[in-house]
Amino acid sequence: TQLLEQSPQFLSIQEGENLTVYCNSSSVFSSLQWYRQEPGEGPVLLVTVVTGGEVKKLKRLTFQFGDARKDSSLHITAAQPGDTGLYLCAGDQGGSEKLVFGKGTKLTVNP
């Protein structure tokens, strides 16, 4: 059983479109992180959300943490080919340094 479920698993869109990807769980997390991984590289942190209901913006990317701290979403406005990659969410359950990762959403933005 996957603790963090990400959807969709794959997403292929055209440049300029908007998209939202989701990260859901039945567990509560003290914080949740979003990473982006490009082919042949390791994941790189985009943002950490900590407070239930929190919204953070990073240029065209908007991250939201659910009120109950069990889920999160990532919205990209006017997607660009440079946004292509694997988007991973990772939850911190507190009490240790371990992160639980979802399987990711593989995004392809076509020019």
Add this chain to the structure above:
Amino acid sequence: DAGVIQSPRHEVTEMGQEVTLRCKPISGHNSLFWYRQTMMRGLELLIYFNNNVPIDDSGMPEDRFSAKMPNASFSTLKIQPSEPRDSAVYFCASSFPTGLSNEQFFGPGTRLTVL
């Protein structure tokens, strides 16, 4: 500053052979993590160290896998004997957790193929 360094970047070996993966964490980071990534299972934590001491090895698949961290700047993950199902990308990550952040910094990974 250099990021997390892993070697080799690619390893192809035959079933039954010993494989050793190496990692140099970011200087000053006191936590080190070994992950395995596959399409089927995603990114799985194998083991993590804090101040060179193994804290949680519950993700290590079986006795064929072992990890060491002899000092703050070096860690190894060894598979002996290797099997085809061990084929995956293995990542090392390091962090210096504070009250505000537990961001993990990942290396480029080692792509392991066991024939």
